[in-house]
Amino acid sequence: MTRQDAPIAYLTGEYPRATDTFIQREVTALRGQGQRVETCSVRRTGAEHLVGEEQKAEAKATFYILAAAKSPLPLLSAVFGALLRNPLRFLRALVLAVKTAPPGLRNLLYQLFYFVEAAVLAAHLRKKGVRHLHNHIAKSSCSVAMLTSELSGIPYSFTLHGPDIFFAPDHWRLDEKIARADFVACISHFCRSQAMAFSDPKNWSKLHIIHCGVEPARYDGAETPMGTKLLFVGRLAPVKGLPILLRAMEQLVQKEPDVHLTVIGDGPGRKALQSQTDAAGLSDHVSFVGYKSQSEVAEALSAADMLVLPSFAEGVPVVLMEAMAARRPVVATQIAGIPELVTEGVSGLLVPPGDPGALAQAIAKLLANPARATAMGIAGRAKVEAAFDIDKEAARLRALLQERAR
Incomplete structure (x- = not known):
């Protein structure tokens, strides 16, 4: 299998959700064009979001990080496996988690949780032969995506939506996420302008307009x-x-x-x-x-x-x-x-x-x-x-x- 033929993975905080059908549509469209897509989510969605057969089918096929992390053996295997496989990457990812933590002990603990989640996701992506990780919603799930990329060497990108991320770009280290991403899909020119405002001009060439869409x-x-x-x-x-x-x-x-x-x-x-x-x-x-x-x-x-x-x-x-x-x-x-x-x-x-x-x-x-x-x-x-x-x-x-x- 060549790198181009290998699957990509999609990650978000909760998938599928009744309020985020645009992600599901994008996944379906990519699959229809021959792209293999593995869907991943940090958390399971509530039953109230599984309002149609499409959502139910996606939920069954999605990998849930927190659900996998509840089992001690897979969790320890993911974390220590990452350490043994590449100690330098492990250390760099851990330093990145600490470096990008907002001020305060609670925020640091959250970053360490994201690091553990990243280890679990990285193990899953290796098992599936994933070549690229794409994230939707640039907040906590994108923090997991960034750390997963550093930990595994799998490149990542993300779709930037707003508006809430623009209310706290420093908290979510939007600058660092843009700097480390392969590219950023901005859903509008307004969105791209905000990304420019909060990132280094040398990274502006990574910002592309890719609209959400409908059928x-x-x-x-x-x-x-x-x-x-x-x-x-x-x-x-x-x-x-x-x-x-x-x-x-x-x-x-x-x-x-x-x-x-x-x-x-x-x-x-x-x-x-x-x-x-x-x-x-x-x-x-x-x-x-x-x-x-x-x-x-x-x-x-x-x-x-x-x-x-x-x-x-x-x-x-x-x-x-x-x-x-x-x-x-x-x-x-x-x-x-x-x-x-x-x-x-x-x-x-x-x-x-x-x-x-x-x-x-x-x-x-x-x-x-x-x-x-x-x-x-x-x-x-x-x-x-x-x-x-x-x-x-x-x-x-x-x-x-x-x-x-x-």
Whole structure:
């Protein structure tokens, strides 16, 4: 087996998750193009994330580091095996773990845990004959990937998303991760600019734009007349800004008594959001339906009239790509990489974050103008097909991997 024919490994903190279907799509697309991919995850996901047969199948085939580390014999074998195989690499990786630890004893302990996890993963990758390790989400799992690379000699790369990594780049040593990576796949120009801000200019040539993407054909539902059905899809967490959307709904129902919002997703904020909904008298206008599979989300988009995403911080939301692929107009906040996907007034409307009045006004504009909403949906589909098709983006990522293998 040549190095180019050998499998690559994908690593993230939890896989597969209902909120991170973009990783699963990328893996599927790479496999469809002939690339062998071993999926690895630090932790097992909760049962609530295994919402479809695709997720269940991926979960069964994924290597879980912490699960493997619970058995003393494999754990000791991985750590001492790494020491005996190459004492110098072992020492360098251990020094790297200590050197990149944020201040404080607790953070140092976490880094040492990451080092042990890296030893377990390195043993698994050697067993599978992996030639390259790619990580998604540049926080703790990327720390494990960096240490695994140092420990094993297997090169690594990572996909940089944001926005939370950009709130604490020093804590997560984004500069060191970029410096040591073969390359970095940045999901947007905004993302790449942030990576440039936190890294040495000599490493900027490693930063490549590789979008997350969707399969446009999955969203080829029949076009429906413009009605009053709104859809939100995402984690029920403060960063998604859903309280702002509920406040906008209070204004909308005064003029559009038939308007209805379906909320797909779950998370720590659900109870508070449902309480806000009840207190505002919106119980008949808002439905919380929990996590749904990719197929169920596609069906929900087909039945909806627009998607609304009032986030305070984002990378480039995949759910916006999904809605646009389904030919649905979108209303979103004008932040980070969103304007690279949604062209204001062409494929959707962009509003300032945290402004329920502006959000309600934008939604009302589309509700009042079905022809414009339909035109935006068509323009959105064209944008996704041109720049956010997962097969095209995966092919660009695979080309980078093959270039490094050569």
